[in-house]
Amino acid sequence: MGDAAQALEQVWRDQWGRLLALLVAQYRRLDLAEDGLAEAFEAAVRTWAADGIPTNPAAWLLTAARRRVLDRLRAEAVAARKEPLLAVDAEVSQRAARVMADPGGLVEDERLRLVFLCAHPALERSAASALTLRLVLGVPTEDVARLFLVSRPTMAARLTRAKRRLAASGAPFRVPSPGELPGRLATLAEVVYLAFTAGYAPGSGPDVVRVAVAGEAIRLTRLLRELLPGDPVLDLLLALMLLQHSRRDARADADGLPILLPDQDRQRWHHDEISEALFVLAPYVGRPVAGREGSYLAQALIAAEHATAPTAADTRWDRIAGHYAELESLAPSPVVTLNRAVAVAEADGPRAGLSLLEGLDDRMPESHRLPAVRAELLARAGDTDGARTAYERAISLCGNDAERRHLVSRLEELKG
Structure with a gap:
């Protein structure tokens, strides 16, 4: 991928929502804002490759998107008939000016x-x-x-x-x-x-x-x-996300391949985020909750078990399996059942996990993670042929490049 394409992809990831929000704030037209920004990105593909990456990529895109929105407004005669839609209050104008100077400081x-x-x-x-x-x-x-x-x-x-x-x-x-x-x-x-x-x-x-x-x-x-x-749902949700996000730097190797949880370097986890999450979570542990609060609590407790285990071998899989069973009763879904199967397999063996996968294929027909989990458990259970077939199915469904490379490597290991 060229430098211009890489820069554009980075701006897309980091700035898309911010730029779109600013356009909607200015023009009050979600449809035109989205179309104008998309067209600006399309124009950048051509222009940046030929002229080079602008000094301020986000500002370039914002200017290009505004031009396209205004063109559409003129074409619709909105500028003549609905002048108030084009009026920008002083606050938004000031913020827009700051964005042009510093897109990283978008409000x-x-x-x-x-x-x-x-x-x-x-x-x-x-x-x-x-x-x-x-x-x-x-x-x-x-x-x-x-x-x-x-x-x-x-x-x-x-x-x-x-x-x-x-x-x-x-x-x-x-x-x-x-x-x-x-x-x-x-x-x-x-x-x-x-x-x-x-x-x-x-x-x-x-x-x-x-x-x-x-x-x-x-x-x-x-x-x-x-x-x-003080809202319980938001407290539990923050704790859950912090616990999971704390592992981000340890989840891929130098080649971009995923590192499975048992193999991650726990020194690279963000332990300050783990501590914050446990502090937020503490008042809810052991407290009876139900519904959405209960589902977030169960997920946070699962993440906490992983985060606080000194080593992979010390992970208390029986507790994790129990939390997944509770989560399945509160918020049943095929994804929860799939994750519970993994935990049960760790606690009670691969055959126990495989039994929980029965009936999930019709509920997750497009997911590569179901056949990937099935392949791993079949391999552990000694069914090499079944594992190969499941890995081939997972590879055919997987849209994530890094995960696909990992699945291919696992299949090659079985063939070897």
């Missing part, structure tokens, strides 16, 4: 407003979550589809319907009032956790982890906690 408030816009009550929770992933964080539609266990065309259609419904609702671009916030919490929590998952376990691309995306989800959670201090 958090606009991005948070965009999150609330996507999580508007006019949308179903799943649609709001998917739209936030796509628009705020720039997660590819293919990866959003994988998170929801649907095909790419299905997700593309859902996103289109969600944008149309949002536009028709006349949803305001603002942070809700304090009285509105509690009613939006369930959607917001799901949004940020799915955003974190998109960074922690990306379904496609070259990376084992997209640190910027996962870090942005944590940042958004911190902002939401400032708006709703």
Whole structure:
């Protein structure tokens, strides 16, 4: 990949949501903002390769996107008939000027407003979550589809319907009032956790982890906690994400291949984040909780068991399996069952884990992780032929380059 393409990909990952939020704040048109920014990125592919990478890539893209939005507004005659839509209040103007000078200092408030816009009550929770992933964080539609266990065309259609419904609702671009916030919490929590998952376990691309995306989800959670201090859902969600994100620097080797949890260098974990997470989690341990709070607590307790084990051999898999069983009763899903199977296999042997995988194929037809887990457990159980077949299936479904290379290496080991 050339320098221009690499720079553009980096700006996409780091700045897409920020730039889109600024455009929506200025023009109050989500559809035009998204189209204008996408067209600016397309123009950058051609221009940067020929003329070189601009000194301020984000500012270049913002200027190009604004031009395209204004062109569309003129074409629609909006500039003549709806002049107020083009008026930018003094605060937004000042922030835009600061962005042009320092794109890394983009104001958090606009991005948070965009999150609330996507999580508007006019949308179903799943649609709001998917739209936030796509628009705020720039997660590819293919990866959003994988998170929801649907095909790419299905997700593309859902996103289109969600944008149309949002536009028709006349949803305001603002942070809700304090009285509105509690009613939006369930959607917001799901949004940020799915955003974190998109960074922690990306379904496609070259990376084992997209640190910027996962870090942005944590940042958004911190902002939401400032708006709703002491809320159990946000406390538990922050603890869970910090515990998982603390391992980011140990999850891939120098060649970009994933390092499995038992083989990670625990000295490279971010122990300050683990300590913060355990502090936030402590008041909830042993406290009876249910519903969404209970599901986040169970997941956080699982992550805490991994984070506090001095070595892989010291991991208390029986406790982890128990927490997964509780999680499955609170928030049943094929992904939870899959993860429980891994824990049960560690605690009680591969055959016990394999028995929990029965019936999951119809519920996870597009997921490479199901056949990958099955392959590993079959290999441990001594069924080499079955493991090879499962690895071949996993490789055919895997869209993440690093994970695919790992699966290929495991298959080659079995063939050898």
